[in-house]
Amino acid sequence: xxxxxxxxxxxxxxxxxxxxxxxxxxxxxxxxxxxxxxxxxxxxxxxxxxxxxxxxxxxxxxxxxxxxxxxxxxxxxxxxxxxxxxxxxxxxxxxxxxxxxxxxxxxxxxxxxxxxxxxxxxxxxxxxxxxxxxxxxxxxxxxxxxxxxxx
Ligand SMILES: [Zn+2]
Numbered sequence: 001x002x003x004x005x006x007x008x009x010x011x012x013x014x015x016x017x018x019x020x021x022x023x024x025x026x027x028x029x030x031x032x033x034x035x036x037x038x039x040x041x042x043x044x045x046x047x048x049x050x051x052x053x054x055x056x057x058x059x060x061x062x063x064x065x066x067x068x069x070x071x072x073x074x075x076x077x078x079x080x081x082x083x084x085x086x087x088x089x090x091x092x093x094x095x096x097x098x099x100x101x102x103x104x105x106x107x108x109x110x111x112x113x114x115x116x117x118x119x120x121x122x123x124x125x126x127x128x129x130x131x132x133x134x135x136x137x138x139x140x141x142x143x144x145x146x147x148x149x150x151x
Contacts, residue, residue, distance in 0.1 A: 015029075015060075016029065016060075016061040016062075016063045016072075016074075016087045016089075017029030017030075017032070017033075017058035017059060017060060017061055018054045018058065018059050018061040019032055019054055019055075019057070019058035019059070020054070020055050021054075021055070022075035023061060023063065023072050023073075023074065023075060023087060023089075024058065024074050024075055024076065025074035025076070025079055025080075025084065025085035025087060027079060027085070028074050028075075028076045028079055028084075028085075029058045032058050033046070033057070033058055036057055036058075041056070041057070042057060043056065043057050063087040063088060063089040063090075064088060064089060064090055065090070066089065066090065067089070067090040067091060067092045067095065068089050068090070068091065068092065068095055069091075069092055069094050069095045069098055070091070070095050070098050070099060070102075071086065071089065071091070071095075071099060071117045071120075071121070072086075072087045072089045073085060073086050073087065073113065074086075074087065080113075081112075082112065082113070083112070083113040086113070086116050086117065086120065088120060091121060091147075093148075096121065096145060096147065096148045097148075099117060099121060099123070100123070100142070100143050100144070100145070100148070102114065103117075103118055103123060103142075103143035104142040104143055108125050108127060118143065121145050121147055122145050122146055122147055123143045123144060123145040124143070124144060124145075125141075125142070125143055126139060126140075126141055126142060126143075126144055127141055128141045
């Protein structure tokens with residue numbers, strides 16, 4: 001049964017779940033599902049997501065199709081080692097501004113999880129030297145992404 005379900009999920013999209021107002025990676029989401037199922041707390045028909053609430057049982061969440069106002073990592077907080085697995089969600093314009101602010105607060109050297117965000121959303125660091133050496137460069141030193149919208 002579990003195998004049939006797994007093989008039904010195709011493509012390279014990041015699988016995720018939403019449960020109790022948090023987002024979870026595929027592995028952690030499935031672990032929660034297994035736990036709840038073992039405790040007989042699963043809904044009658046887990047395939048019918050309209051029949052239950054995500055507070056009670058994890059629902060599938062297409063992180064890449066759903067823009068969020070910030071990068072999302074699994075609520076587990078340690079499934080990727082020192083932090084939760086990055087869910088590679090899409091960002092709103094506000095999300096890019098929020099992330100830029102976070103990266104700028106770190107400066108040029110980012111912690112591992114923030115570097116993963118910077119890479120995924122294609123942020124590069126413009127240093128004070130870059131700004132000084134390029135007369136056309138009118139921006140402040142900091143992190144910038146080509147994906148950022150101007151508004
Ligand atoms: Zn996880």
